[in-house]
Amino acid sequence: xxxxxxxxxxxxxxxxxxxxxxxxxxxxxxxxxxxxxxxxxxxxxxxxxxxxxxxxxxxxxxxxxxxxxxxxxxxxxxxxxxxxxxxxxxxxxxxxxxxxxxxxxxxxxxxxxxxxxxxxxxxxxxxxxxxxxxxxxxxxxxxxxxxxxxxxxxxxxxxxxxxxxxxxxxxxxxxxxxxxxxxxxxxxxxxxxxxxxxxxxxxxxxxxxxxxxxxxxxxxxxxxxxxxxxxxxxxxxxxxxxxxxxxxxxxx
Amino acid sequence: xxxxxxxxxxxxxxxxxxxxxxxxxxxxxxxxxxxxxxxxxxxxxxxxxxxxxxxxxxxxxxxxxxxxxxxxxxxxxxxxxxxxxxxxxxxxxxxxxxxxxxxxxxxxxxxxxxxxxxxxxxxxxxxxxxxxxxxxxxxxxxxxxxxxxxxxxxxxxxxxxxxxxxxxxxxxxxxxxxxxxxxxxxxxxxxxxxxxxxxxxxxxxxxxxxxxxxxxxxxxxxxxxxxxxxxxxxxxxxxxxxxxxxxxxxxxxxxxxxxxxxxxxxxxxxxxxxxxxxxxxxxxxxxxxxxxxxxxxxxxxxxxxxxxxxxxxxxxxxxxxxxxxxxxxxxxxxxxxxxxxxxxxxxxxxxxxxxxxxxxxxxxxxxxxxxxxxxxxxxxxxxxxx
Ligand SMILES: Cc1cc2nc3c(=O)[nH]c(=O)nc-3n(C[C@H](O)[C@H](O)[C@H](O)COP(=O)(O)OP(=O)(O)OC[C@H]3O[C@@H](n4cnc5c(N)ncnc54)[C@H](O)[C@@H]3O)c2cc1C
Numbered sequence: 001x002x003x004x005x006x007x008x009x010x011x012x013x014x015x016x017x018x019x020x021x022x023x024x025x026x027x028x029x030x031x032x033x034x035x036x037x038x039x040x041x042x043x044x045x046x047x048x049x050x051x052x053x054x055x056x057x058x059x060x061x062x063x064x065x066x067x068x069x070x071x072x073x074x075x076x077x078x079x080x081x082x083x084x085x086x087x088x089x090x091x092x093x094x095x096x097x098x099x100x101x102x103x104x105x106x107x108x109x110x111x112x113x114x115x116x117x118x119x120x121x122x123x124x125x126x127x128x129x130x131x132x133x134x135x136x137x138x139x140x141x142x143x144x145x146x147x148x149x150x151x152x153x154x155x156x157x158x159x160x161x162x163x164x165x166x167x168x169x170x171x172x173x174x175x176x177x178x179x180x181x182x183x184x185x186x187x188x189x190x191x192x193x194x195x196x197x198x199x200x201x202x203x204x205x206x207x208x209x210x211x212x213x214x215x216x217x218x219x220x221x222x223x224x225x226x227x228x229x230x231x232x233x234x235x236x237x238x239x240x241x242x243x244x245x246x247x248x249x250x251x252x
Numbered sequence: 253x254x255x256x257x258x259x260x261x262x263x264x265x266x267x268x269x270x271x272x273x274x275x276x277x278x279x280x281x282x283x284x285x286x287x288x289x290x291x292x293x294x295x296x297x298x299x300x301x302x303x304x305x306x307x308x309x310x311x312x313x314x315x316x317x318x319x320x321x322x323x324x325x326x327x328x329x330x331x332x333x334x335x336x337x338x339x340x341x342x343x344x345x346x347x348x349x350x351x352x353x354x355x356x357x358x359x360x361x362x363x364x365x366x367x368x369x370x371x372x373x374x375x376x377x378x379x380x381x382x383x384x385x386x387x388x389x390x391x392x393x394x395x396x397x398x399x400x401x402x403x404x405x406x407x408x409x410x411x412x413x414x415x416x417x418x419x420x421x422x423x424x425x426x427x428x429x430x431x432x433x434x435x436x437x438x439x440x441x442x443x444x445x446x447x448x449x450x451x452x453x454x455x456x457x458x459x460x461x462x463x464x465x466x467x468x469x470x471x472x473x474x475x476x477x478x479x480x481x482x483x484x485x486x487x488x489x490x491x492x493x494x495x496x497x498x499x500x501x502x503x504x505x506x507x508x509x510x511x512x513x514x515x516x517x518x519x520x521x522x523x524x525x526x527x528x529x530x531x532x533x534x535x536x537x538x539x540x541x542x543x544x545x546x547x548x549x550x551x552x553x554x555x556x557x558x559x560x561x562x563x564x565x566x567x568x569x570x571x572x573x574x575x576x577x578x579x580x581x582x583x584x585x586x587x588x589x590x591x592x593x594x595x596x597x598x599x600x601x602x603x604x605x606x607x608x609x610x611x612x613x614x615x616x617x618x619x620x621x622x623x624x625x626x627x628x629x630x631x632x633x634x635x636x637x638x
Contacts, residue, residue, distance in 0.1 A: 014273065016518070034270075070262065077263050189271055192305035192318045195263045 001115035001152075001174070002057045003046040005080065006105055007039040009064055009071040010125040020093075023223050026125070028092045035071045038120025040078075042180045044187035045150060046118050047079040054152045055116070057081050061108050063101050065089050069203065076198040077190030083203040084108060088215045095126065100208070100215040102134035107211025109139060114175065116157065121146050121179040132179035142172035146181040261327055264320075268306070268331035271343075275300060276335035283338050283461040284606060294413065297342040298368060307344045308366040315351070315358075316366040322496065326558040329500045330551075333507025337610070338461030341410055345500075347374050349418055349438075349493035352481050361416060361440055373414035375405040375467055376490075383623050385420070386434050386487075390469060392421045399423075399476070401439070401447070401469040407617075411450050411465035417441045419467070420486050436486030440478045447472030458613035460606075495568070496561060498575040501618045502554040505578035505611075509547045509585045512607045516543060516589040523593075530592070539588045547585065550578040569631045576624035579614035586611040 011017060012032040020027045035043075049055040060075040061084040062068040072083035086104055088096050109117065122129035136143035148167065149160035152174070161168045162181045172178075190198075208215045236242045246252045257265065275297060283289050301307050310325045311317025320328065325345075332340040346365040350372065353362040364370040381388040390403025401421055411417065417440070424435040441448055453465040481489035520531030520540055530536045557570040586608040590597035597604045615621045 034266075070266075073259055073263055074266065077267070189300070189304050190263060190267045191303070192264070192267075192309055194305075195260055195267065196318075198263060199259050 001049075001055045002059060002112060003049060003055045004105075004109060004112055004114035004117045005039065005042045005046050005058065005060045005075070006101070006117070006119050006131070007043065007060050007062050007068075007071055007075055008036040008120070008123045008125075009033050009062060009068040010036045010123050013037055013124055019224050019226050023225070024221060025093055025095075025224050033067070033071075033092075035074055036120050036123045036125075038122060038124070038180060038182070040120075040187040041182065041184050042118040042120050043075045043078055043080060044185050045180060047188075048185065049116075049150075049152060050079075059084065059112055059114065061086065061105065063088050063096055063104050063208075065092050065094075067092070072203055073198050074190060076201045076203070077195045078188060079191075079194055080201075082201060084112075084206060085203060086206045086208060086211075088208045094217075096215050097217055097219060098128050098130035098134055099218070100213055101131050102138055103213045104208055104211050104215075105131070105135050106138045107213065109135075116152070116174055117141075117177045118150075119177065119179045121181050132177050136177040139175075139177070142176045143178070144170055144172050144176060145179045147178050148181050148183045150178060150180075150184070257327070261324060264324060265327050265331055267304070268328050269334070271300075271304070271306075272331060272335040272340070276339045279339060280336040280603065280606075283336055284600075287455075287460050288463070289338050289342070289461055293339075294342045297339060298344065301343045302368040307368040308346055310345050310348060311351070311366050315362060322499070322558040322561040323555060326499055326503045326554060329503035330507040330554070333504035334511040336461065337459045337504075341413075341462055344368055344371065346372050347418060347493070348496070349374070349480070349489055352438075352489045352493060353440075357440065357477070357480070364415075370415040371410065371413055373408050373411045373417050373465075374494075375408045375411070375417055375419045377407045378404060379406050383620060386436065388420065388422050388434065388436070390419075390421045392423050392437060392439065392474070395473075397475075398473045399439070399478075401441075401472040401474060403469050405467040406453065407464045408453070408467055409462065409464050409617075411453075411467060412463045414450075415443055417443070417467065418480060420490070423484055423486075435484040436490075437483050438480040438486040438489050439474055440480050441472070441474065445472055445474070456613065458610045496571065498571050498618050498624075499554065499558055499561075501614055502550070502557070502571075502574040502578035505582040505614050506547065506551045506554055508607065508611070509543075509550070509578075509582050512582075512586055512589050512604070513543055513547060515602075515604060515607075516540060516585075516592050519589075519593055536592055539592060543585050543588055546581045550574070550581045553577055569628050572619075572624040572627040572631075575618065576621050576628070579611075580621060582611045582614055 011028060012034040015031050018027045043060060046058040050058055058080040059082045060072055060080045062072050063086040066087050069085055072085055076083055119132040132145060133143060144159035144161060146162045147159045148162045151158040155174050156171050157174060157176055157178060158171050159178055236245060279293060305318060309318035309320050309328060313319035332343055350362045350365055365372055376385050378388050378390060390405060392399040392401045419439045419441050420436050421439055422434040423437040425432045426435060447470050449468045451466040451468060453463060456464060517540060520536050521529050523530045531540060554574040557567050557574045560567040560570055589604055590608050593604050596602055
């Protein structure tokens, strides 16, 4: 079975995000970019499936700017076998919307015919949480989102999902789209031997036109604002003091 | 001339950086507070690094290392320099000098060190012999086919966690026109060898948790098979293998300075006084400008010295310049960062005071700044007869 893992290049989770002065988005020039952490978990899971003999090839795909090549190389250095880069933007500030990404991924799936698409549940930049679901709908495949455990057996995937208030376990027929949550695994670091091999692994470059997809944005960003600055806290000595402070503040 | 890193180098840098940020940074404050690295944590870091295939990445592939070039390895050291040395010590880079192991020494020391099963420490310095290393007083004397060692070494880094020691000892004196000159031999000494004790050392202001110890030899008997290199060939192995370690100090300083600089830059942008970010005052902004200029200069000086080594070009002077400049740069950058932070720069709520303390040793170990200046100036002046 082949596993396809879409990976997105996003602002590194350690970077302190700054809003661009014109409010059109977040400043991405000269900031550290990394693989979306949920996608890292998906790559890790795919590699584990391969190590367990449940998958025989892990293909990673990224849709975005040319620099997403670095993200793909990272996935290859973790142990993925092959990469596809769909160059869909030339400005780092241009985000490709979930629907366009899902349509391109559908094209990739039709070419690659994977038995499983493992995606991050969402990208930490826009937190859309949409691409996996849209892809499943476009393909007419079953989907299992927010996976915290995946077992592949007899052409099905048994997926434990983290839902509000608990865990839900469902079985989906393969091929399927599964999106992964934080607790699924702890991704490995790229290993030095794999880093040395990464460059020799194939990385194919494509464009949205190859899949007949138009990536023109359909959404318009009206404003981007910093969250309000947090007020300094106060340390209280006792419950009584806490209660009186809360009363003072008029919250109880 | 091309200043770009290769894709592999970019990945090496990104991976080591990520490792340091995720596995080292979160434990730094704790190690600083305890003054030591909890053994479970050391074991965990060691296991992860072995798993990643980075352990002994400075060793050639033939002996089980990763065969990194000097430049690649300098990049690894640079990223490690960001993190606490007490912790990155367990991102094992055994001493290259172990490549001088021969025959069964390879099975007993070289391979276990490369596999991460044994850790080493290197002992040259003595209370009476620092920069003037040849004046060492620890001796090995022939006795019934063995060597009997007596003397004391101090400031020996990592000796608390080392399984074996690479020890330089005087094995005789030659009379030369310039006066008596000691002959030096290098020995491999296992922890636990009778007559050999590792004692707790001094407490250093820099790199708390990274300990230096005192080694005592009291009629410690060693067979010939413990000699690394040739009898009286200590300086030869030292010169062949320890020549490049100064580059790791330079690389450490550059990596550390970049981390420190990020703190200085954000503070200058965010701390407000007199109604504006302090970085807008020229007095602060210009410090920022000088800092980054010096960091970049030290970075390129270091990388270019490593590049020379890879090309087989003479690099002694360039390595000395890199070690000298990078360590002095780090002193200025950490000092300026304290200044930019004002009083908070001295408080242990922030890591700034630690960076400032840590920086101090870099101008001293692996050859003081004065010794590096001596090397540089002699290399330039000696050919002119001066
Ligand atoms: C924390 C720490 C860890 C260390 N770890 C190790 C280790 O693992 N293994 C090991 O073998 N050693 C180690 N060292 C020793 C280190 O390499 C020496 O401290 C260093 O070589 C300087 O020797 P010294 O301290 O005896 O100073 P000295 O040599 O006594 O120097 C004192 C001063 O005199 C100056 N000076 C000396 N000679 C000259 C000269 N010719 N011209 C101008 N100025 C001169 C020096 O620059 C210095 O300013 C460590 C040191 C420290 C502080």
